[in-house]
Structures are given as C-alpha cells and as structure tokens.
Amino acid sequence: MSDASAPAASEAPLPPGEYPPLRGPPLALLTLSVGVSSFMEILDMTIVNVSLPAIAGSLGVSPTESTWSISSYMLAAAVVQPLAGWIGRRYGEVRTFVVSNVLFVIFSALCGLATSMPMLIAARLMQGVVSGPMMSVAQALLLRNYPPHLRGLALGLWAMVVIVAPIVGPILGGWITDNYSWPWLFYINVPIGAAAAAVGWWVLRGRESARVKVPIDYIGLALLVVGVGALQYVLDNGNHKDWFGSTEIVVAAVVAVVALTFLIPWELTDKHPIVDLHLFRRRNFLIGSIAVAAGYFAFTGVNIIYPLWLQTTLGYTSTWAGLATAPVGIIALIMAPVLGRNIARINLRLVPSLAFMIFAFCLFWFARQTEAASFWQLAEPRFIMGAGVAMFFLPLNQIIMAGATQAELASAAGLSNFVRTLSGSIATAYCMYLWTERTEYHYGTLVEHVRPDSSGWVDYQSALEQAGVPPDHAFAATAQVIQAQASTMGANDVFHALALLFVALIPVVWLARPPFRTIGTGGAH
16 A cells, blocks of 8 residues: 555555545544444443433332343344445445434434333344444544544544443433433434434535445355344343353344354355454454453443442432442543554554553452442542543554455454444343342341341341331331442452453463554654
8 A cells, every 4th residue: 555644645646445635624524423433322322321220210110120221232232233334335434424424313312202121122232333444444534534644643532432422321311311301311312323424424525435345255244133132132131031041042042043153154264254354364353452452341331230239229319329339430531543553653552552551540449448438438449440541442453453455444343343342242241140149149138137146137136126116117228228239249259350361461462463554654662
C-alpha cells in the first residue's frame, strides 16, 4: 500500500473502494456520526443494568429473569458481529453502517413499546442483531477514512466512546427510570440513531467500500445461529430452570457444543467462510482476544452485580446506584485520547498489565465493603478503577488489530467484538448465578447461629426488644438483616473471584509479540 501521508499520495490512483483521507469538517462529522452510533450501541448494553428491578416489577417477572433483557441483546449482537466483515464486503461498509443505524432505531422503539418480558426479549434480540455489524463497521470506517498519522488518535477517540458509554449508561438509566419510566431507556435512541444515520450517509455516500459478491456460507451461518442461539437459551434460562438439573438446559447445552464444535473446522476449510477464523492463527490476535474476553468478563460481572447489590441490599434508587457506579469514567475519559495519541510510544504489554493490577486491587477493596458503607466509601474504589479502564481496552485493541490489512479491518473488528460481547453475555448469566448461590450459602450458614443456645442470638433478641420490636416480629426482622448480610457476603465472594481472574491475566498479555502495527499508525512497543 502506498504511503497515504506522502504528498503525492492524493494524486496516485487508488484501488476501487479506497479514497483519500477525509480532512476538516467532513472528518469531524464522520467522527461524530461513528462516535454517536457506537456510543448508542454500547450504551444499550448497560443502560438497563440499574433499571432491572423497575423492568421486573413492571412486567411481572423476577429480577433474575429481567437480566434476560441484557443477555439476549448481547448474545444477539454476538451472533452477527463476526459477520460484520462479510456483510461489509457484500453490501458495502457505508450502506451497512447506515442501514444498521436505521433498523436499530426501529427496534429500539419496539423495545419501549413492549408490554411483556417475552415481547421485550424479542425486540432486544432484533435490536442486538442489527447492532452487531454497526460498531465493527464503524471502527473500520474510522481507520479507512482517517489520515494515517492520525489513526492512533482515531482509535483513542473511539476507545473513549467505548469507555464512557457503559459508565453513562447506569446514570442515565437510573435518572430516566426514577423520573420517567423504563421505556424511555429505548425511546431516546430514536432521535440519536436517526441523526447518526443521516450524518453518516451525507459524509460517506460517495465513499462506499468495494463490494464483493461472495457465495453465502449457509452451513456456517446455520451452525453459528444454532450454536449461539442454543447457548443463549442456556444462559437466559439456566438460573430459572436449575441449570443442568433441567432436561431442556442439558439438550440446549449439547446442541450449542455440537454446533459450535462443527463450526470451527467448517469455517477453517470453507472457501468463503462467513466468519474468518483464520485471524486466530495470528498470535497477537489470539492473545489479545483472550485477554479482552477474560478482562471484559470480569469487568461486566462487576458492572452487573454492583448496581444490583446497591439497590436490592442497600436500598439505593436507580439514580443513586448509577451515580455510585459512574466515577469509574472520570480518569478513563481523560486518559483515553492521551493514550490514543501516544499509542506508538507506550509499551502495549506493560500498560494493560498495570490495568489488571489496578482492577484486582479495586475488586479486593470492593470485597471489604459492608452494607453499612457510605456512598463515598463505595464510589472511591470505582474512581480509582477508572485508571485501569483506558489502560486495559485501548492497548489490547491495538494488539488485536496489529497487522490487519484494509480489507481485514471490519472482519478483525467484528470477530474481536464478537468475542468481547459473548464474554460479557456469559458473565451476566454466570455472575448472577454465582452471586445467588453464594448468597444462599451464606444465608444458610448465618441462620445456623439463630438458636436458643446462641449467645449472639440471645443478645440480638434482647436488643430488638429494647428497640420496641415485638417478639413475634423478631424473626422477620432478623431474617431481613441476615439476608442483607448474606447478599453482601455473596457479592464479595464474586468480587474476590473476579479479582483473581484479573491477576491471572497479567502473564497472558506478555505472550503477545511485537511489532504491534496497525495500518498507517506507525510502530508500537
């Protein structure tokens, strides 16, 4: 590829589907359109988190069942994300980006109109399907249209959106739920998505990527849909149906394993694979994807359990739970563009290692909290955790994209986003399960001490009587206290486990090997 930063590059003939870099207002508008659409897509993964109790109460389901509205969206997006490269090549990346935005708006409106949990899940599924290629193609459009020497900055700005959206989600979601109603969590996408689609089309309508009509890999597509769909069923219904104590869950799990197992050799040997698994043969893509998947698993687990614990155990409103979660974005927001501009100068293995250390430290800190903790005691570790967020995502994304050609940008972004999203969806289901199991364990252990010969129970019963609690209400009051303590201890167990996962990821990052060059960005350590 010729050096696009050279003066003569703009005069040299370019291959079909390649154009000179954008500059000035068009580049700013492209950045705005891509940023807004990516922000909207990621926002919808977390904006529902603090509103799950409200959704559950409105639709008449349990808080655990309400998490389906999160996992269904994430897994549906995960099915389509690895297809982003194929969709972009067949229909054009610009057309894919614009149409995805328009459809996202339509299904967002249907989510808001849902009157039952099955209806909401169906709308969220379709919302996830159309959002799948949106962010991956958006990332490719940024790299394709930015001047080569500014592509590091482009990744930094994009990473800032990825970082900020999950943080703004709980605050915005809490405020909307407390002051309006949960359907407005989805209605706000309508004007935002429409504007992003209009601006994107206006800027890029004459810059469509090369279109290649390759045959559709029907078998690969079927295996992907069946495999991930069955996995989604297991994750969505496992907690409710007692996991592998249910025949339905066992059958779905077997179908998922068989379909995904056959998918791998099929895609590796097919002439026109719908998912380019060959990218995993690249050491840095594989190592970076593993680190991002495991790191995002732990990060998602914290973001799911933390606000739910604040609301169900500490009695926080949705707004205050969002505010307690939000400080993680302050430092991250400042660091992301700085890291992006200096991506070629930083050590791309050392920086995420430091991020994992920060995450582990903050999670061990979380695990020491009690239900008597103040707002600032809860918010402080979230604030420090923000330093790790920018240091985690951007360098690992650079490692993943290292060596990708122009034609592979959408495929590489889509496949890595698929791994990240699938990991987040699994984390949502598993961490909820683990929290429930550990809470029940601690509740059973604590209840054993409520007996006539227990000095602790005798003293506590006396304290209740002195506080004016009638004897026939003592057990009910005690059960509430024990439930709160058990819930806190269960959450702390989850935080401990996730902290250990972050520690285990540190040596994994060092398995990546330089150079870590993305097209036109220059070298990186």
